[in-house]
Amino acid sequence: MRRLVLTRRESPTRGGQPIAFLFGLAFALIGGAILLTISGDPVFDVYERMWERSFGSLDTISATFNRAVPLALAGLAVSIAATMGLWNIGAEGQILFGATAATFVGRIFPDLPGPILIIAMLLAAALGGALWALGPGLARAEIGVSEIITTLMLNEVAIRLIVYLQTTKWKDPDGFGFPQITARPEQARLGIIWERAHLGVLIALALIAAFGWFMNRSVWGYELKIAGSSPKTATYAGISMRRKVVGVMALSGAVAGFAGGIELGGSAVRLSENISNGFGFAGIIVAALALMRPSGVAVVALAFSALQVGGLSIQTLGVSSAVSTILQALILFGAIGAAVLSTYQIRLVDRKVTT
Amino acid sequence: MSPAAVELDGIWKRFPGVIANAGASLTVRPGTVHAVLGENGAGKTTLMNCLAGVYLPDDGAIRIDGQEVRFSSPADALAAGIGMVHQEFRLVPTFTVAENVVLGAAPSILDMAAINREVAALAERFGFDADPERPVWQLSMGERQRVEILKALWRDARVLILDEPTAVLTPQEAVELGAVLRRMVEEDRAVIFISHKLDEVTSFCDEATVLRGGSTVAASIAIADVDAGQLAELMVGSSSAVKSLAPRVGVAGDVMLDVRKLTVTDSRGLTAVDALSLEVRSGEIVGIAGVAGNGQRALTDAIAGLETATSGSVTINGSDVTKAGTRERVDSGLAYIPEDRLGVGLAPKLPVTHNAVMRSYRTMRQGPLLSWDRAKAFCSDLISRFEVKVGRFDDPMASLSGGNLQRLLLGRELSGNPVVVVASQPTRGLDVAGVGAIQHLLVKQRDEGTGVLMISEDLDELLALADRILVMSEGRIVGEFDPRQASRAEIGEAMIGAHA
């Protein structure tokens, strides 16, 4: 009898992850093409349209940048938690609660001048996101509750909180009875910097760079790396695991919440349960594909954004925009396969038993 | 003559950088308890893992009842009637005793009442006292070991391998185990008993095979024909006179580490350190000898602040640090070389620089930032002073060899000018040059007036380095010896005395 076994290579192939990502992309495009062909859709027209509407012109490129902002920030939030080996599956809920907190500030100070109001709303968003992640962080640090499930559950709570506000306290009086929340103050709109791209693009890039820099240069970042490598080593070095866990979860939540604030000030005019649009979940996949590295998160987020923006455009061809979602998921599965091949080699091994 | 139950013939097994077995052989007759003796690192466990299907030998033959076999997994070996009880038990803690016993060898439909009865009957047949319905997590280590043995008996193992079985047993339990093993061989099964405790070997076993350096140096000698002293000589080789490596230059000074009636309870609720007291004075090396697993790790972890003391006190250089965290203890003048270097003392995946500054990074602050210039300067100073061979500073710590890892770790700990150094198994697993360098550093530190507490399983090392040797057994200090006067045998007796 012979069987296949995976054996780890002495050292993983250099530059493996970008190659794995490209392999995943190719895998997804081929998979998508097969799917489109089966359903009788014009494959090349669909892909051409997706390319046109995401990277085809300055106008579409800027729109792609905008959409990449929440994806990148959610991915950053996930990778921050991952420095301590924690999973923040709750970026979706933190984005929503961050946007809710920002809306709250907009409602109580509707007449503040634009720049001040924007800053106040963004800060509130970050604080809201941090609060939403703080519970899971504390529960994990103090009693060892799995943060995977708690953050996941709080996503659903955040969605329902917004739906609740939509139909009750924050219901738009001018909404003709339609359950929607009053629009945010008009002046709390992020400025346009280039074509359609808003200020959020710059802010997100700055945040990603700042986090990468801070991780590598600060005492806190150093301690985080030690704590993330092994809890025992951290205790040995006199670093408090509890404080690091709570701090990292709060920071992760703050970044996700901040993304909610940016969406509210940039792409959306009012708070709704759709303001996040799955960015929190996609962010997890973005971060995983980027191996939790901030620079990689920015690149992968841009690619995912292009797929999402492009996906919306193919409906006019009579093709479901779900193609975009499928492609995003297939990239991940393709990359998993490629990453395994780059770290492991598959061997045939004799399996003989003589008794 | 009936064929041997087990015949291992010229087994070779190499691991990266180590040859664990170099043509080792072993023949075990049915109906006997056969001891496999040897010092740590003699290749006993590897050889048995080859027999139990855990490892595939690189070369050599395994014959069971005269038939040559080749196992690719423990399950294959089990099917051929070979069961092994590892030092780390393979049990499902949430399962009951009976569920663990029948796992993998159960009837397709489980009638638990019937299974419980059968398991109880099996236990009774071999003189065990086991409640089949109790969950394993509630059992003591000795009881868990019986479950492991029952697992093998349930599968009707003809050969049972026990890897240092008495390490986790109380003396009473060890005697009971001996009785169980006798019953097994009465049924014409064979038992292979790995040990380095001579008293057990002479009281339980019929024959012994001695390994040294991965090869067999004495095969199937009848226990009745030899005494413990002869076996010991076979294990360690010609007993060369141990001479002190570096006689003490000064006289011991003030008490630097004072441990008073320290009690530590481990995660399983067992008492690991039992009202233990000891002192380490400046300018002396105090060695702790003892068989592994007698509370040494809990003791050093409690001194370093990684483990909480249930009662008692720890005083470093006059300040009571019993309640203090690891950082305060280091600030009081403690240096700690933990037994598990890579898992506790170092962050193997992080760069060398990150590891070098683990104790001193707080002095390299610039506001919220860490001055990497100063960190690198510190690291390069450390590397040159302690002669650590490093590729680049950015290389992960794990890329260093064992000796260099330990040099960096020791250097880092010594660079804080400690008043007391606690070194746990500081030379274990190092090559000859590495051992020499580490020993030299510790002696030098002692000569400069630091107090050193050294825990080692290598008695020769303690005889060569220590000014006083304390023997630890079952969480207590059971004897104190002057290495210049005490013999190896005397100390060895004290180490195993409590188990006899």
Added chain:
Amino acid sequence: MILAELTITETAVIGLFVATIQFATLLFLAGLGETISERAGVLNLGVEGMMAIGAVFGFIGGVESGSPWVGLLVGTIAGGAIALLHATAAVALGADQVVSGLALTMLGLGLADFIGDDYTSDPRRALFAEVDIPGLSDIRIVGDVLFSASPVTYMAIVLGVIAWFVLNRTSIGLGLRAVGQSASTADAAGHSVVGMRMGAVVVGGALAGMSGAYLSTFVVGAWSVGVTAGRGWIAVALVIFGAWRPGRVAAGALLFGFTLALQSRLQPFGVNFSPILVSMLPYLLTVGVLVVISIRARNQPSPSPAGLGIPYRREER
């Protein structure tokens, strides 16, 4: 039953409990599947996606063949088939279970939308009819609630009993639980960890697919984008709430099903409480249960499988 015999309140109560049973069946099937997968040590966050796949294939299979039974079968097979992707990535290849599961949810939702695009406003229906248990269904109110349900509900009960029996009373179940608790122990005892885990994930996916098919052949009766409406996540919560035990999962399904049923049926009772706040309950209760479990785990083993989420690879040699 003749409705005229009942008072308005009675009708409302019946409506509430009939809906509770429907939702409980839906949640139980998916929750049971996830329980099996997690007992083997594999967290599968793809339930929502597998359910969506089951829903769309259940609908298509039903309307194209004209039989809801065919729909249920097709949906079940489709759920198991897509779960094979998670089994391959997270079990055979050892990828992170969280990431792979979430990607499965994305893929399932996307594929379901894509495949179901042409069926979104399909007027055809292939619906299960309620099955009256002779004699018992005539009992006033109780009969309507308990003994006049869809055949899938009765099937779910049978499947639950079978799952309980296999998990607790067979050697396969013992091995599966051992694989989830301590993969190395199970491996040493001769069980195939990868085989067991992949099997459990596929069975779990099939049950989630069946749950989705039940949605489109009975509860909602049609396919539309977003028809699963986050119920897959409730199923994930349910497993924890039910402490990974089929019986408790069933009890939790009734409770969570009740909260789902309440959401649209509070008004007739004159209760002035937002149904949306009620809908938060399953998630908050689950967080509460998780906290209690973790506190208790200090003195006794947690009911959570100890190897949950940890990929297994035998030590290389």
